[in-house]
Amino acid sequence: MRTLIEHLDFACTVNGSDEVIKDAAVLIEDQWIADIGSTTELHKRHTRGTIDKIIDGTLIGICPGFVDTHVHLSETLSRAAFPDHLNTRTWVFHWAKPFYAHVNEEDEYISVLLGATEMLRAGTTCFLDMGAQNDPGVTVRAIEQVGMRGITGRHAADNPPEQLPKGWSEEMVAHHFFPDTQTALRELEDCVRRWDGSAGGRIRCWVNIEGKEPCSLELHVGARALAEKLGVGTTYHLATSIEEADVCQRKHGCWPLTRIANAGGLGSNLVIAHGAAISDDEVALLARHDTRVAFCPGTSLKLGKGATCIGKYPEMIDAGVTVGLGTDGVSASGNLNLMRQMYAVAGLFKDARNDPTAIGARQALRMATIDGARALDWDREIGSLEVGKRADFILFDLDHVEWTPYTDPLQALVWSATSASIIETWVDGQALYREGRVQTVDETALKQEARERAAAIVERAGLEFDHGPSSTSLYD
Ligand SMILES: [Zn+2]
Structure with missing residues (x-):
């Protein structure tokens, strides 16, 4: 044709x-x-x-087509379910996790279809999904139906908190937290072997882990090494907030990226999600190891990560680091619309640095397309x-x-x-x-089912919009 x-x-x-x-x-x-x-x-x-x-x-x-370098498609039913006065760690541990814990396989299938629908309507053609809450096959099946291009994985961790916060179900903990690093890596390898190359190569599967406090250093380092062995990539959350960096400094004597680098964990097949708390020395480490970064401006705005006051994104770009854009999720940033992220990144640093030459339209479009494709190691075919x-x-x-x-x-x-x-x-x-x-979904039926399922999850998870936790001491 x-x-x-x-x-x-x-x-x-x-x-x-x-x-x-x-x-x-x-x-x-x-x-x-x-x-x-x-x-x-x-x-x-x-x-x-x-x-x-x-x-x-x-x-x-x-x-x-736009390339979304960091998204949680399993989260799409959580739109506006959490208040917007939470910092990153409270948001993750006391709101997002309880929500995830109550997303069953059928919910997740609808969540992925809905997320893909929103992305396609906003011009996104390819994505890096952080990973499924249930079996990655659920995400693969939904994306295969929709016809998009993307990467998914099995969200994994190996360091559960000493006490489980309210809303973390035993079932979620059993699925998400592995008893040790080696068991986690074995399962991740099985997932890649099973799902990578699905839908005629349109869907890839990576060694994705959650990253930061819920993962051991060994798992961070091991995931990237396993990905290299399998010829794929890995992504995890790291240096996502100043609070995470402070906890890391207190416990380990350095910031998160330095800790990974010191253990030999950086490489070109790693996409760091967020990378908000990064020092100048760490920018140089990212550049030296050709490690990629997924910047999510909308999440930074909503959760107050400080992208413009502590973030080093323009410095990363100047140092030659590949920085793509991510929407993160409908509750983290509010939407899966990469055009809104592109608009934000084009202007955020002009204003913050009082410098009209910072980032701008040309670089913002590159971040949303070819740089995103490069971050996903897919730039020979797309971007x-x-x-x-x-x-x-x-x-x-x-x-x-x-x-x-x-x-x-x-x-x-x-x-x-x-x-x-x-x-x-x-x-x-x-x-x-x-x-x-x-064209590949029944949007009317999908939206109706999404509304019903979202309300049921909030109910099951016991999330109280006006009375939920507003701070955390987990992993402190
Ligand atoms: Zn994320």
């Missing part, structure tokens, strides 16, 4: 020189981008008789619009008021547009989102 989209107002390619093509055309052959250039060039190179379908791209713009890459892209309606009028496509895309002007999201040569709905 050969489809030509011609006379696109622009194509933001995000190639090596961030080329923006005007009056652009893209030739899609099955799952691949077979050609891209100006409409005139493509008309010269391909006769119309060899094309199966021609789409008029007038008043349409195209950019690569930019280039010949030979997968046909994963977004089409924008430039007749939408938020694009009217515009001069520079890149500026308008990052500063003016929202997902409201996305008309189609394609993955692997298929328009999964078009005509106002995700």
Whole structure:
């Protein structure tokens, strides 16, 4: 099947020189981008008789699909279920964990379908999911149905707290916390062998662990080594807040990233989620080991992580560290919309550093696309619009008021547009989102079921929005 989209107002390619093509055309052959250039060039190179379908791209713009480098798809039913005055550790230990503990397999399947639906509607085509609460096969089955591209894993840990907080079920603890590191690693290896390469390679499985206090140093280091042996990646939460860094300093005499580095745990197949509490020396460690970072601006805003006061994200980028963007989850950041993260990252550091040259639109788009793809070690196939890459892209309606009028496509895309002007999201040569709905799910039935299941989980977990814990001493 050969489809030509011609006379696109622009194509933001995000190639090596961030080329923006005007009056652009893209030739899609099955799952691949077979050609891209100006409409005139493509008309010269391909006769119309060899094309199966021609789409008029007038008043349409195209950019690569967004890559979400940190998301919890098992969390999607927890939207607005927790208050917004919690710090990271209280949020995780006393709200998110009790919620997770009551997400059963059927809930998780709906949660993943719903999350994927929100992502596709906002232009996200690929993601790194932190890991399933139940069997990763649940996530794999849902994503296979939706048609997205992504990485999942089995969320694991090996260092349970001495006393279980309210809401942590025995069942969740038994599933999530392994009796020792080696047992955890064996299970993680089995998961990778079972699920990596699912859906014709569209779904990958990594050695994902929770990270930080609930994991031993041995598990952090062992997960990355196992991932290297298996030829995959790993991701875990680390240096997620100043409170975590303070606890680490008190217990181990250094900040979290230094502790991992001192144990030989850094490498290019590791994506650190958040990395908010990172020193200048640790920026250099990240760069030296080519370790990647998933920055989640929305979570930082909502949980007050201090991305702009203690965060070193511009310094990481300057040092050559690959920094992608993550949405984290609907309760951590409030949404799975990477365009909102792109907008935030483009401006946060301009304002905080009183420097209009910080980050900006061009870098923000790279973070949301090619840098995210590189973080996931998938940049040979996705992340930019280039010949030979997968046909994963977004089409924008430039007749939408938020694009009217515009001069520079890149500026308008990052500063003016929202997902409201996305008309189609394609993955692997298929328009999964078009005509106002995700084609591979029944959105109406899905939303109804999600509402019912979410209410039931909150009830089972005993979460009291107005009276729940607002601080923690767990793992202190
Ligand atoms: Zn997370």
